[in-house]
Amino acid sequence: MMNSRMLQFWVGVFVLAGFAALLFLALKVGNLGLGSGAASYEVRASFSNIGSLKARAPVRAAGVTVGRVLAVDFDATRYEADVTMAIDSAYRFPLDTSASILTSGVLGENYIGLDAGAEETHLEDGGRITITQSAVVLEHVIGQFLYDKAQEASP
Amino acid sequence: MNGSGPFDLVARVGAWAIDAVRRIGAATLFMLRVLFASGTSIARPALTVREVYFAGALSLVIIMVSGLFVGMVLGLQGYDTLQTYGSEEKLGVLVALSLVRELGPVVAALLFASRAGSAITAEIGLMKATDQIVAMEMMAVDPVARVVAPRFWGAVLSMPLLAALFSALGIFGAYVVGVRLLGVDDGAFWSQMQAAVDFRQDILNGVVKSIVFGIGIAAVATFEGFDAPPTAEGVSRATTRTVVHSSLLVLALDLVLTGFMMQMWGD
Numbered sequence: 001m002m003n004s005r006m007l008q009f010w011v012g013v014f015v016l017a018g019f020a021a022l023l024f025l026a027l028k029v030g031n032l033g034l035g036s037g038a039a040s041y042e043v044r045a046s047f048s049n050i051g052s053l054k055a056r057a058p059v060r061a062a063g064v065t066v067g068r069v070l071a072v073d074f075d076a077t078r079y080e081a082d083v084t085m086a087i088d089s090a091y092r093f094p095l096d097t098s099a100s101i102l103t104s105g106v107l108g109e110n111y112i113g114l115d116a117g118a119e120e121t122h123l124e125d126g127g128r129i130t131i132t133q134s135a136v137v138l139e140h141v142i143g144q145f146l147y148d149k150a151q152e153a154s155p
Numbered sequence: 156m157n158g159s160g161p162f163d164l165v166a167r168v169g170a171w172a173i174d175a176v177r178r179i180g181a182a183t184l185f186m187l188r189v190l191f192a193s194g195t196s197i198a199r200p201a202l203t204v205r206e207v208y209f210a211g212a213l214s215l216v217i218i219m220v221s222g223l224f225v226g227m228v229l230g231l232q233g234y235d236t237l238q239t240y241g242s243e244e245k246l247g248v249l250v251a252l253s254l255v256r257e258l259g260p261v262v263a264a265l266l267f268a269s270r271a272g273s274a275i276t277a278e279i280g281l282m283k284a285t286d287q288i289v290a291m292e293m294m295a296v297d298p299v300a301r302v303v304a305p306r307f308w309g310a311v312l313s314m315p316l317l318a319a320l321f322s323a324l325g326i327f328g329a330y331v332v333g334v335r336l337l338g339v340d341d342g343a344f345w346s347q348m349q350a351a352v353d354f355r356q357d358i359l360n361g362v363v364k365s366i367v368f369g370i371g372i373a374a375v376a377t378f379e380g381f382d383a384p385p386t387a388e389g390v391s392r393a394t395t396r397t398v399v400h401s402s403l404l405v406l407a408l409d410l411v412l413t414g415f416m417m418q419m420w421g422d
Contacts, residue, residue, distance in 0.1 A: 004201070007204070007205060007208050008204065010208055010212040011204050011207050011208045011211070011212050012331075013212065014207070014208075014211050014212035014215055014313075014316065015207075015211075015316065017215070017314070017316075017318025017319065017320060018211075018315070018319055018320055019319075020323075021316070021319040021320040021322070021323035021324075022316075022319040022362070024323045025255060025319060025322060025323055025326075025353055025358050027359060028345070029251050029255065029326060029348055029349065029352050029358070030255075030349070030352045030353065030354040030357065030358045054290075056353065056356075058350070065350070082370075124326075
């Protein structure tokens, strides 16, 4: 029978290794911080079409992730999509910032791109971005292209 | 009851159903008994630590080696599929999400059920077969508090740590295969993974899953051991049942939990 000192040592090794693995998952894999624990403020924006934007999609300014999409709802009075996003409190944006829905790569996910405006006052918690640009829907682009081609050919 | 007419057939189904319900009821009552007798496991932590050693520390090697190999295979297979779309940098995302959300908790739980669950059942069953349990009762020592509860809590405590180790080593294995061998970009591998994996929704949910699996396996293993007929055959059957039932339980619980967790993400 193994003595109890040795047994305690191996249990200690096991427990420490287990917590080290959890710490590794949290810090190296999960990037604990932005969007879950860090302080953030909420901003809303309406889009006439959001494409395939989903909750948890990144919000980027100049390509840098500054927040996450919290929720996507349908506004039944104006027939528009209402997007709520959480932006890291470290970043302030002017009131006339514009938001557009962009796609990363050809097959990539949708994300929100913010373009800072020039106002002196900043967006506050619960504020609303009024200048928005909807997602580019591939079918609409192709439809427009075919329509233009038909216009050129007809006269 | 030995005929083969339609009446006997229905009666046999009925007998099976009654037996199944009776066993579920007995298991539930037994679990309540274990919970009420858990005070000893806290008052005498040495008992529980001993069981963490047998259930957890001795499972370290098989869990770590399996995690490493599963991660390496995921790396190879994922790379093969992803490179046809020219997006092999997504390998980190694929491996991390599948390990943290599913494979880590589930495969670690299946290994744990066969490695530690069967041992718990066999030990308790043999103690019963060799009258050690009865002897304890004679000495006014509650065998549930002294034997069963520490094994139950030892297994419950070990399971989340083993699942985390499995996931971590799996990601390391995929890193070795993907980045070192196949030449996926080092920075993209980690940064894409960090962008896609959420601490609460992926990692914590994985931990919650492994805790639930641990409770399930520990409950099945201790109940089967305590309920085993005190014969060589009875113990051997109980051990087999532990592995089969707890594996099925883990897979069924996984389906239910995944359904709930997907609901909570709400996208």
